[in-house]
Amino acid sequence: MWRYFVRRINLFFVTSIVMISVIFFATGMFPVEKGYALSGIQFPTVEQQAQTVEDYNLEDNQLNQFIAYVTQRLSGNLGISVNSQQSVADELSAVLPASFELSLFAGCIAVFFGVPLGVIASLSASKTIQRSILAITLTGYSIPVFWLGLTLALWFGVHLEWLPISGQINLLYEIEPVTGFMLIDTLLSERPYAISAFKDALLHIILPAVTLAVLPFTVVIRITRQAMMTVMTQTYIRAAEARGLNTFRILIRHALPNALIPVLKAFGLMLGSFASYGILVEVIFSWPGVGLWLINGIYQRDYTVIQAGILSVSLLIIFLSIMIDLVHTTINPINRKELYAN
Amino acid sequence: MPIKKLYQEEQIDSPLGQLWHSFASNPFAVAGLWAIIFLLILVVLGPLLAPFQPEMQNPDAILLPPSWDQAGHVSHFLGTDDLGRDLFSRILHGVRLTFGMSLIVVISALVVGFVIGSLSGMMRGLKSSILGHLLDALLSIPSLLLAILVVAVTGPGLTNVFWAVGIALTPQFVRAIHQAVHEELQKEYVTAAKIDGASQIQIFWYVIMPNVWDVVIIQTTIAISVAILDIAALGFLNLGAQAPSSEWGSMIFQGLNSLLIAPWTITIPGLAILFTVLSINLVGDGLRSALAPIRN
Numbered sequence: 175m176w177r178y179f180v181r182r183i184n185l186f187f188v189t190s191i192v193m194i195s196v197i198f199f200a201t202g203m204f205p206v207e208k209g210y211a212l213s214g215i216q217f218p219t220v221e222q223q224a225q226t227v228e229d230y231n232l233e234d235n236q237l238n239q240f241i242a243y244v245t246q247r248l249s250g251n252l253g254i255s256v257n258s259q260q261s262v263a264d265e266l267s268a269v270l271p272a273s274f275e276l277s278l279f280a281g282c283i284a285v286f287f288g289v290p291l292g293v294i295a296s297l298s299a300s301k302t303i304q305r306s307i308l309a310i311t312l313t314g315y316s317i318p319v320f321w322l323g324l325t326l327a328l329w330f331g332v333h334l335e336w337l338p339i340s341g342q343i344n345l346l347y348e349i350e351p352v353t354g355f356m357l358i359d360t361l362l363s364e365r366p367y368a369i370s371a372f373k374d375a376l377l378h379i380i381l382p383a384v385t386l387a388v389l390p391f392t393v394v395i396r397i398t399r400q401a402m403m404t405v406m407t408q409t410y411i412r413a414a415e416a417r418g419l420n421t422f423r424i425l426i427r428h429a430l431p432n433a434l435i436p437v438l439k440a441f442g443l444m445l446g447s448f449a450s451y452g453i454l455v456e457v458i459f460s461w462p463g464v465g466l467w468l469i470n471g472i473y474q475r476d477y478t479v480i481q482a483g484i485l486s487v488s489l490l491i492i493f494l495s496i497m498i499d500l501v502h503t504t505i506n507p508i509n510r511k512e513l514y515a516n
Numbered sequence: 517m518p519i520k521k522l523y524q525e526e527q528i529d530s531p532l533g534q535l536w537h538s539f540a541s542n543p544f545a546v547a548g549l550w551a552i553i554f555l556l557i558l559v560v561l562g563p564l565l566a567p568f569q570p571e572m573q574n575p576d577a578i579l580l581p582p583s584w585d586q587a588g589h590v591s592h593f594l595g596t597d598d599l600g601r602d603l604f605s606r607i608l609h610g611v612r613l614t615f616g617m618s619l620i621v622v623i624s625a626l627v628v629g630f631v632i633g634s635l636s637g638m639m640r641g642l643k644s645s646i647l648g649h650l651l652d653a654l655l656s657i658p659s660l661l662l663a664i665l666v667v668a669v670t671g672p673g674l675t676n677v678f679w680a681v682g683i684a685l686t687p688q689f690v691r692a693i694h695q696a697v698h699e700e701l702q703k704e705y706v707t708a709a710k711i712d713g714a715s716q717i718q719i720f721w722y723v724i725m726p727n728v729w730d731v732v733i734i735q736t737t738i739a740i741s742v743a744i745l746d747i748a749a750l751g752f753l754n755l756g757a758q759a760p761s762s763e764w765g766s767m768i769f770q771g772l773n774s775l776l777i778a779p780w781t782i783t784i785p786g787l788a789i790l791f792t793v794l795s796i797n798l799v800g801d802g803l804r805s806a807l808a809p810i811r812n
Contacts, residue, residue, distance in 0.1 A: 192650055192654075193657070196654070196657070197665070200665050200666075200668070200669055203669045204668070204669055205669075205671070312794065312797055312798065312801065313790075313794060315741075315793075315797055316741065316790055316793035316794040316796075316797045317790055317793075318745055318748055318749070318752075318765070318786060318789045318790065318793070319749075320748075320749060320752045320765075320768065321768060321782065321785075321786030321789065321790070322786075324768070324772075324775065324782055324786075325782075325783070325786070328775065328776075328779055332776060446655070446657070446658035446659070447658060447659075447742075449658045449661065450658040450659065450660030450661060450746075450749070453660065453661070453664075454660075454749055454752070454753070457753065468664070469664075469753060472664060472667070472668050472755065473754075477668075480664075480665070480668045484657070484661055484664070484665055487658075487661060488657045488658075488661065491657075491658070
């Protein structure tokens with residue numbers, strides 16, 4: 175187990191270095207002067223210029239430049255934003271929690287609704303239910319998320335006026351950020367309107383989260399269904415039936431834990447497309463997260479923001495997928511056997 | 517009159533025939549196949565069938581609803597947008613830009629990915645492992661994000677979208693083919709061929725490849741739907757095809773201004789994307805389940 179663990183950690187570092195070098199390479203290709211693309215200072219004074227050259231080792235060869243780049247970025251110096259003139263690292267730490275909140279919420283929706291539906295789809299003998307669930311998942315797979323978001327916003331936000339369609343919370347409420355998660359911050363807030371602010375934040379998150387949840391929801395249904403169908407044919411299920419346990423208990427205690435392992439794996443594989451869907455959803459619903467920040471950075475040719483956005487998102491994806499891989503190996507006994515057999 | 521069977525023995529189809537029979541027994545997959553054939557015809561003939569030029573503005577018919585609406589007019593079948601451009605013609609021209617381009621992108625990515633993937637798959641040891649890590653890194657960037665990075669470097673535009681989506685898709689092909697070739701290489705029938713004295717190229721082409729084609733096919737169908745969604749998403753973010761273009765994602769972006777009074781300007785291109793991606797996924801799904809018994 176430990177050997178596997180160390181190998182995964184190694185993989186994380188190697189992959190991250192490759193990732194950073196891709197971004198470093200792209201930074202060199204930005205159609206502006208390199209010092210500007212790296213530091214974000216458009217018209218540097220002589221000292222600033224000297225500082226940038228020194229920080230990023232600009233007069234040295236490419237390899238040393240790359241090492242300087244990695245050192246700067248990993249020590250938290252992401253430069254300043256071209257447009258807001260603020261430190262990019264501060265801006266990033268302000269927008270990251272909002273994205274986490276949205277994706278966690280969407281992920282929870284997907285699991286809470288997807289797993290039961292997947293189980294139903296796997297158990298029901300009726301062709302109609304199976305067919306319709308498969309049809310729903312295939313449509314969910316194919317639907318362009320930006321169009322779905324717009325349509326939902328148009329219907330539930332504009333025509334029915336049920337839900338707000340932009341932002342994280344009504345601007346009337348002033349909530350001081352503690353965790354950065356608006357739902358938690360409103361509850362922690364000492365102000366008299368904390369509860370109504372919480373309700374407002376909850377209403378704001380529904381539409382973006384539902385839109386974002388469509389992809390993981392369909393994936394969860396499909397994988398759960400497939401896994402349940404395999405698991406239910408296993409001998410230990412028959413043994414449990416022979417012992418006279420009722421169906422519900424067999425499902426919950428015996429079948430589901432094993433069926434959920436592939437779902438976890440699918441989540442790891444899905445992270446990339448989930449992140450790109452997240453970016454689109456944030457743009458549509460003006461959710462103040464990394465995606466919106468990154469896209470605005472591109473519109474405004476804000477080179478430091480582009481680097482920081484892509485760097486943070488992709489490093490997060492690398493980290494999370496390796497974490498999921500590790501968890502998957504730890505909880506899956508079959509995997510462990512394969513590891514020790516070698 | 518059917519030909520009389522002289523022999524008792526069962527006739528066994530060729531693998532391709534078996535695949536087709538298994539595929540054709542799924543009505544949804546066949547429907548998807550027809551839809552794709554229809555779209556392919558539109559890629560070729562679309563601009564000829566379109567009643568208007570895609571950029572032609574008609575100031576007398578601004579924001580006309582689709583023809584089945586009370587206020588609609590039959591000369592503009594799907595209505596018009598805020599500049600009086602005929603949506604039906606734009607959709608027909610857009611087939612080439614969205615679907616046609618996704619095909620070209622995927623084919624180019626497939627060729628590049630196939631060459632790199634099979635070369636690296638046949639390699640062993642350190643070189644193979646380094647390449648594996650490199651690919652893991654590239655794969656961990658979501659394709660849309662990689663495309664955004666490329667657009668950030670090159671600037672928006674339809675040709676840059678080609679490069680962006682192509683570069684984003686290639687690692688997936690390389691990875692899938694690399695893994696498939698690598699897995700087959702471990703198996704015993706390959707060793708048997710090696711003992712028989714087959715050269716590397718013979719092993720690759722005659723021994724391994726017949727078992728890898730299905731991976732290639734499945735990966736291609738996935739890639740086409742990803743490519744369409746990425747091209748449209750970039751168009752929607754205004755990072756891909758630019759304003760007067762009739763690329764479907766870009767059409768949705770252009771419809772945003774009149775979203776509240778004319779929702780059909782985004783609904784119709786959205787449905788077009790949905791229809792295309794859905795039919796590709798239907799075919800992909802059908803192929804996957806048709807290939808499953810052969811693969812196992």
